[in-house]
Amino acid sequence: MGKVFKKAPLVEVAFEIRFPPELSIENKRAELYKQLKKEFPNIFVPIVDPTESIALKPYEFKSSDLNKIISFSINKFSYHTKDYSGGFGKFEEECLKYMSLFMKHFNVDTLNRIGLRYINNIPIVRKEGVIPINEYL
Numbered sequence: 001m002g003k004v005f006k007k008a009p010l011v012e013v014a015f016e017i018r019f020p021p022e023l024s025i026e027n028k029r030a031e032l033y034k035q036l037k038k039e040f041p042n043i044f045v046p047i048v049d050p051t052e053s054i055a056l057k058p059y060e061f062k063s064s065d066l067n068k069i070i071s072f073s074i075n076k077f078s079y080h081t082k083d084y085s086g087g088f089g090k091f092e093e094e095c096l097k098y099m100s101l102f103m104k105h106f107n108v109d110t111l112n113r114i115g116l117r118y119i120n121n122i123p124i125v126r127k128e129g130v131i132p133i134n135e136y137l
Contacts, residue, residue: 009120009121009122010084010118010119010120010121011082011119011120011121012080012081012082012118012119013080013081013084013091013116013117013118013119014078014079014080014115014116014117014119015078015079015080015091015095015099015114015115015116015117016076016077016078016113016114016115016117017076017077017078017099017108017111017113017114017115018075018076018111018112018113018114019075019076019077019108019110019111019112020075020110020112021055021074021075022074022075022106022107022108023055023074024106024107025072025073025074025106026055026074028105028106029059029072031105032101032102032105032106033061035101035105036061036070036098036101039063039068040061040062040063040068040069040070041063041064042061042062042063042064042066043059043060043061044059044060044061044062045059046058046059046060046073055073055074056073056074056075057073058071058072058073058076058078059071059072059073066082067081067082067083068080068081068082068083068094069081070098070102072102077099077102077103077108079094079095079098079099081094
């Protein structure tokens with residue numbers, strides 16, 4: 001396990017994969033959810049406006065404490081956590097578990113894009129009306 005910084009400004013970590021659209025995801029979403037339901041009991045259905053495609057908007061499945069999220073649509077899958085106390089090792093283990101389950105369930109074998117995002121909350125305080133950016137970079 002890598003080093004864990006106790007006072008890191010990290011508020012969320014997300015891993016996302018994108019792949020060619022797979023229409024079976026819409027038909028078999030409930031089958032996968034049966035395997036996730038115990039850990040992710042909260043379902044958030046996407047809200048779209050008339051100019052958006054519902055198939056491209058991901059459903060979100062959240063843990064009871066709302067700290068972990070699995071999100072997927074016909075062309076992407078992501079895993080998010082707000083609890084990074086175990087560092088990257090724990091995140092990687094959980095992420096790979098859910099991503100592998102998803103890819104196997106829907107026979108996803110080609111990826112177009114992979115992304116890892118760290119979201120930080122750095123409270124920047126203005127000094128005399130100016131942001132002292134050099135103190136943060």
